[in-house]
Amino acid sequence: QKFYTPTSVSIGPDSAIYIADSGNDRIVRISDVDGSNWQSIEDLDQPVSVVVSSDGRLYVGLAHKPGVYVFRSMKGDGLSVLITKSGPRGILITD
Numbered sequence: 001q002k003f004y005t006p007t008s009v010s011i012g013p014d015s016a017i018y019i020a021d022s023g024n025d026r027i028v029r030i031s032d033v034d035g036s037n038w039q040s041i042e043d044l045d046q047p048v049s050v051v052v053s054s055d056g057r058l059y060v061g062l063a064h065k066p067g068v069y070v071f072r073s074m075k076g077d078g079l080s081v082l083i084t085k086s087g088p089r090g091i092l093i094t095d
Contacts, residue, residue, distance in 0.1 A: 001038055003028075012052035020047040020060065027060060029074050039074045 004023030012018055016031040021040075027050050029039045046063035053059065058071040072078030 007047070008049040008051075010050050010052045013054050013056060018050050018052050018058065020050040022046045022048055022063065027058060027074075041071060041074060041076045044069075 003019065003021050005021070006019050007022045008020035010018045012029075014031070016029050019028045019030070021028050023046075025044050025046060026040045026042045027044065027047055031037045031039075041058075041060075044060065044062060045065060047060050048063045049059075049061035051059045056073065058074070060069040060071065062069065067081040070078070070080045070082065
């Protein structure tokens with residue numbers, strides 16, 4: 001469980017750490033301070049940004065695909081795409 005080109009970090013409302021691990025094509029959620037409890041969404045084609053909203057939704061930007069990809073949870077469910085002209089390099093959410 002090593003990172004390869006981590007590109008973005010976000011802290012969720014549950015105090016977990018969410019990391020866009022671009023080189024491993026995944027988003028990782030770490031809920032333990034020692035980093036031992038990992039969950040991930042795999043096969044994302046180089047995620048470069050991740051933000052978690054106050055309701056726990058994940059907003060993910062991919063390096064080579066336009067749009068912001070929205071997941072309801074770390075299970076990868078509830079995917080929707082907010083259309084953009086190019087792959088976003090950063091995402092900001094204000095609640």
